[in-house]
Amino acid sequence: MLAGAGHFSLLLGAHRRATRAGPALAMTVLLAVFAAGCAKKPVRNVLLVTIDTLRADRLGCYGFALARTPSIDRLAEEGVRFSDAISAAPITMPSHSTIMTGLLPPAHGVRDNGSFALGDKAVTLAERFRAAGYRTRAFVSALVLNRRYNLNQGFEGYDDDLWSEDEPPLFMIRSRSAPKTAERAIAWLQGWGRGKEAQPFFLWVHFFDPHQPNNPPAGERIKSPTPYDAEIAIADRGVGMLLDELRSLGVLDQTLVVLTADHGESLGEHGEKTHAVFIYDATVRVPLVLRNPTLLPEGKVYAGPVRSVDIAPTILAAIGLPGGKEMQGIDLLPAVRGKVPPPDLPQYSESLTSEVGFGMAPLFGIRHHGWKWIRAPRPEVYDLGKDPKELRNLYATEARRGAAMDVELEKILDDSRRHAVAANENPMDKETEETLRALGYLAPRGQREAMAGIDPKDGMVLYQKLEDARHLAQNEHWQEAEKLIREILAATPKNVTCWNILALARLRQNDGQGARDAYLHSLAVEPNQARVFAMLGSVSLLEGDLTGAERQYKKALELSPGFVEAMSNLGLLAALKGDREQALAWNRKALALDPSFPRAYRRLADIYYERGEWGKALYNYRQVIKIARSDFAALVQAGNSARRLERPLDAERFFRKAARLRPDSWIPDYNLACLKASRGDAPGALADLEKLAGKGFHRADLLARDSDLAAVRALPGFAALEAKVRAARPANNAPSEEAIVLSTH
Numbered sequence: 034m035l036a037g038a039g040h041f042s043l044l045l046g047a048h049r050r051a052t053r054a055g056p057a058l059a060m061t062v063l064l065a066v067f068a069a070g071c072a073k074k075p076v077r078n079v080l081l082v083t084i085d086t087l088r089a090d091r092l093g094c095y096g097f098a099l100a101r102t103p104s105i106d107r108l109a110e111e112g113v114r115f116s117d118a119i120s121a122a123p124i125t126m127p128s129h130s131t132i133m134t135g136l137l138p139p140a141h142g143v144r145d146n147g148s149f150a151l152g153d154k155a156v157t158l159a160e161r162f163r164a165a166g167y168r169t170r171a172f173v174s175a176l177v178l179n180r181r182y183n184l185n186q187g188f189e190g191y192d193d194d195l196w197s198e199d200e201p202p203l204f205m206i207r208s209r210s211a212p213k214t215a216e217r218a219i220a221w222l223q224g225w226g227r228g229k230e231a232q233p234f235f236l237w238v239h240f241f242d243p244h245q246p247n248n249p250p251a252g253e254r255i256k257s258p259t260p261y262d263a264e265i266a267i268a269d270r271g272v273g274m275l276l277d278e279l280r281s282l283g284v285l286d287q288t289l290v291v292l293t294a295d296h297g298e299s300l301g302e303h304g305e306k307t308h309a310v311f312i313y314d315a316t317v318r319v320p321l322v323l324r325n326p327t328l329l330p331e332g333k334v335y336a337g338p339v340r341s342v343d344i345a346p347t348i349l350a351a352i353g354l355p356g357g358k359e360m361q362g363i364d365l366l367p368a369v370r371g372k373v374p375p376p377d378l379p380q381y382s383e384s385l386t387s388e389v390g391f392g393m394a395p396l397f398g399i400r401h402h403g404w405k406w407i408r409a410p411r412p413e414v415y416d417l418g419k420d421p422k423e424l425r426n427l428y429a430t431e432a433r434r435g436a437a438m439d440v441e442l443e444k445i446l447d448d449s450r451r452h453a454v455a456a457n458e459n460p461m462d463k464e465t466e467e468t469l470r471a472l473g474y475l476a477p478r479g480q481r482e483a484m485a486g487i488d489p490k491d492g493m494v495l496y497q498k499l500e501d502a503r504h505l506a507q508n509e510h511w512q513e514a515e516k517l518i519r520e521i522l523a524a525t526p527k528n529v530t531c532w533n534i535l536a537l538a539r540l541r542q543n544d545g546q547g548a549r550d551a552y553l554h555s556l557a558v559e560p561n562q563a564r565v566f567a568m569l570g571s572v573s574l575l576e577g578d579l580t581g582a583e584r585q586y587k588k589a590l591e592l593s594p595g596f597v598e599a600m601s602n603l604g605l606l607a608a609l610k611g612d613r614e615q616a617l618a619w620n621r622k623a624l625a626l627d628p629s630f631p632r633a634y635r636r637l638a639d640i641y642y643e644r645g646e647w648g649k650a651l652y653n654y655r656q657v658i659k660i661a662r663s664d665f666a667a668l669v670q671a672g673n674s675a676r677r678l679e680r681p682l683d684a685e686r687f688f689r690k691a692a693r694l695r696p697d698s699w700i701p702d703y704n705l706a707c708l709k710a711s712r713g714d715a716p717g718a719l720a721d722l723e724k725l726a727g728k729g730f731h732r733a734d735l736l737a738r739d740s741d742l743a744a745v746r747a748l749p750g751f752a753a754l755e756a757k758v759r760a761a762r763p764a765n766n767a768p769s770e771e772a773i774v775l776s777t778h
């Protein structure tokens with residue numbers, strides 16, 4: 034079906050080219066023409082936007098009347114909307130790997146989040162663009178796409194620095210909101226725009242907002258029918274910001290914009306609340322919109338079947354770059370432009386998360402000619418035309434159709450074996466793998482064996498219970514979480530994930546022994562869990578058993594050599610034992626592996642500070658603040674370091690920032706008063722100190738011995754101040770090391 038194709042005008046495109054194209058563009062066009070041997074190459078840049086967990090049918094342009102998605106809707110009006118686009122997997126890393134490589138998961142080898150990294154031999158879109166002289170840049174919004182999973186191949190810059198975001202509540206996946214990610218991408222675009230001979234770019238921006246937990250701000254929440262839709266509205270705002278920036282740079286029409294999602298969200302369909310296990314349309318049907326006025330019709334709806342595996346070859350063909358033919362997808366442009374009829378494409382999806390994540394059987398599916406086949410212990414056949422929600426499994430009467438479709442499925446798997454590249458066994462990702470495992474995303478081998486063969490349709494009740502427990506834990510409702518966990522353990526006593534969550538629940542309820550017992554149960558089923566050893570280390574540390582803690586952290590590192598949190602904790606142990614060299618070494622090692630890990634900078638800074646190396650201390654405190662702007666202790670210590678370096682103005686700036694951050698604390702104000710005294714204003718300092726007693730300042734000992742306050746002590750009002758401070762009630766506002774230790778998890 035061709036809607037609004039009359040707006041499509043090559044002349045208009047040619048005119049735009051003539052007016053906007055600088056010499057650099059002419060050069061690029063020339064080069065591209067040369068490379069592809071084709072007459073016209075109007076597209077200069079590529080912006081790929083992937084929105085996590087976005088169901089197609091929750092967007093205005095896909096017919097959802099209550100949507101607040103004006104930016105995506107406008108994009109669809111100005112470009113081509115694919116009404117039947119299917120993702121290769123209902124989970125982030127496998128799906129994104131398909132989008133980036135044009136290979137299906139069994140070919141690129143990334144079958145789940147966390148435990149797989151894309152192989153070095155895989156050729157990504159970014160690598161193709163970089164080889165062709167493009168600027169390549171990525172901005173991602175969640176830890177599951179961290180560079181350690183190797184999707185950064187070919188990107189000159191890969192912004193996955195989520196440490197700078199507000200400390201996520203325990204257990205939550207580290208992420209940042211779309212407008213924040215968009216701001217970072219826009220800052221880059223502006224720099225790119227200022228470049229004199231701006232090279233064309235391939236920019237990938239990933240937004241995470243619709244992914245659970247859906248906790249939009251109240252102001253957003255009331256404008257949408259559900260929290261999920263409110264999060265989609267926030268993601269849409271990020272899309273709008275990016276497109277506005279391209280518009281104001283005057284390059285939107287020279288850019289091919291591609292917007293899609295990695296997968297949808299079940300929203301309770303088939304008993305699945307979120308995504309990752311089932312491969313029904315709820316989680317595999319995704320939006321796909323392409324916009325470029327020169328290359329593509331405007332306002333067209335393309336109804337033929339397409340797949341996320343077609344995105345990469347289509348983009349490469351649009352730009353005239355090679356490589357698309359080696360992929361498993363196809364170039365959709367000829368069909369979109371109506372030059373050939375929509376090709377008859379079988380749409381493949383898989384989920385191994387049910388296996389990897391809980392020990393259930395994997396699912397493989399294919400959609401073709403209006404039917405869906407799911408290979409499972411209890412196989413499924415659906416007539417999508419009559420039953421789009423996939424509620425009536427017709428396998429009993431359609432077994433023959435199922436068998437025929439299974440042959441098709443096997444062909445796709447065969448083709449994937451021919452295209453196969455090995456996924457990386459990436460030791461660096463282990464600690465995150467452990468975090469994901471704690472979230473119940475990854476089931477250790479022992480647990481998998483215990484659950485083996487269960488059809489996800491049968492296992493979903495337990496799986497869902499686990500997910501509920503996880504959400505309760507995320508919100509620190511430990512008792513309720515514990516109750517559900519004990520129910521799951523009664524049914525599946527070897528469920529390591531549950532033992533680990535139970536342990537954490539015990540720990541958070543100040544039951545160290547209970548936590549240790551649960552972790553030991555977990556290790557009895559699956560002995561090689563680095564994260565569990567690290568947790569046992571922290572339990573020992575909290576109990577003051579430094580030797581035991583060290584043994585456990587070392588065991589964790591032995592199992593997972595890239596575990597930066599364990600390194601940093603070993604550094605802390607060394608510092609507690611007075612071995613500063615060792616402490617420095619551990620933290621330097623952690624930073625070498627993850628330069629965006631703020632805790633290691635913090636520990637280094639503390640050690641340098643204690644050694645009186647103020648310059649190095651200040652440098653490292655500044656690194657912490659750069660990453661974690663609201664780190665109170667780092668701000669105070671940066672101020673103290675600056676003072677020691679005789680830089681009172683810098684010191685004042687840090688103390689004032691700290692005071693704004695924590696108006697309840699006496700610490701920054703006390704330091705400011707000392708600064709004032711040291712600069713000769715003893716009466717002013719005295720007046721400031723008098724105000725502090727009301728903030729719980731009780732440290733008469735500091736007043737008595739602080740060398741900054743010598744002149745203050747000579748003042749007549751000092752005795753009254755001292756009496757006031759002695760009478761003050763202490764407030765508990767010193768940053769505590771316990772909190773830092775606990776935040777490892």
Ligand SMILES: [Zn+2]
Nearest residue numbers: 085086125295
């Ligand atoms: Zn995702």
